[in-house]
Amino acid sequence: MTAVPVALIQVTDVRRITPRMARITFAGDGLDALPSWPDQQLKLLFPRPGQTVPRLPEEPGDDAMGWYQAFLAIPEAERPVMRSYTVRSHDAERQRLTVDFVLHGTPGEAGPATRWAATAKVGDTLARYGPAAEYARPLPLDAPGLILLAGDETALPALGSLAEALPATARATAWIEVADPAEEQPLPTRADLTVHWVHRDRAPAGADGALLAAVRAARLPQEPVFAWLAGEAGAVRGLRRHLIGERGLDARGIDFTGYWRRRLTQDDAPTKEDLAEARERLAAAREQAG
Template sequence: MTATATASPYQFFDVQVLRTEHITPAMIRVTLGGPDLPRMASGGRDQRIKIFLPHPGQEAPVMPDTDTGDATEWYADWLALDPAVRGIMRTYTTRELRRDPDELIVDFAVHGTAPSPTDGPATSWARTARPGARIGVLAPVDEENGAYDFRPPQDTDWLLLTADESALPAVASILETLPPGLPTRVWVEVHDLADRQPLPTKADAEIHWLTQEGATRNAIRGADFPAGTPYAWVAGESATVKAVRRHLVTERGFDRKRVSFSGYWRKDTTTDELIERGETA
């Protein structure tokens, strides 16, 4: 895959694994490198990227023709490829985009340290990824792009963040960049308390770890919120996200325009099933 200039704010990148590590029993950190990474940008703390994984037996994912650098029609071009051989697409968060050296950090949520029959393609790949393994990435080349949601208005007095393990990398990135002293209340669902990880921040943050799936709404129902104008960022399993947003807007009086919400996954439904139904890109 050749990365060249494009009018699109996004570009395909051919990257390879530099190293991997388990940062918790349920999270594998993959560090990726490639000659074109200096062009990659990240505009938000929850910056979304698309990764394209090879099928078993492939050395690299089969991708749309990227020699022109035109990523404006990437989804239609990818759909037109044979599903049996085209790169397996998933959406992830840029945990960090480092410079000197240029490295892309992506955290993969997994369930336990051992392979499981319930592992999806991305989990299986992350468990076995070794230095040199190649994948494709569709990522922004402009800092200002439409693939991030954390955009608190300037008059925000305090923040509310909720997530599960799938959105934990985004929460970690958000917390790292908050200004000193900003009141921030955080609820994160994990499968086990062993899956907690350090979340450094200069904000005045209260972080609550929950171990019951879907427990966030009940946890915040009785919580005392700081005074002032809030901004909420809610991400994770789709049904939980909708329930939390409904509670904040209808029961807590949040302005719906100040609640950013995103379903990162849907219980009992695979990404491939959503793609087949035309419900995700």
């Protein structure tokens, strides 16, 4: 393994934990030495059609920029598809890494990551980039007040890891949007956590979207001191504006990430809204640091 956190990983277990979510466990070099934290991000590299193993740079360079340039130099038809995911759990002793995959859409509509996950079997091989400790974000999970968590099913792996990391003294409330009741899953925690499941198949049509409408209509027992928001980028922006403009939450007390964009993939160019979100995240990080 080079200084850049890249390595091949092999599937050791596949489970369908809900009709639309697959939990896949991997083994591979270096998993015993990974740093670990809640809401831990990494990138997965998927082989192209006709490949059994993703092609990685032969001369990867000594740093992240060098590796990425070498990655882009691979012909597009052979270059792995790279997508961002969250570590659901990490077992350093057993050298195992578990990732939950949301299975979006029908087979004809699904993207390359969903197509791979829907048919994954023991022995299949991916590559990982990360996790890297420099991307860890300290989160105030022991805040002496209400913690608000909100997201859709793509946020569930991270939200599950956050729930497990909450101390027993924490009080938290979560709103989670999923397709229907069959997509609900347990969220083990030591904390006093109240979970509100928002079902898209039962939500009234409206401009706000199901998740934002549910949070906007909620009566909170007290004003949250920290909010964590993730999921579809437009919904996350709406939630953040609501919490700041209508609930009066300090912008510095919100951690927010748009995981995906409606009708767009990670390969598409950023929109004006994406760039605005990036500026907001940068400004929030500067305020927290200052």
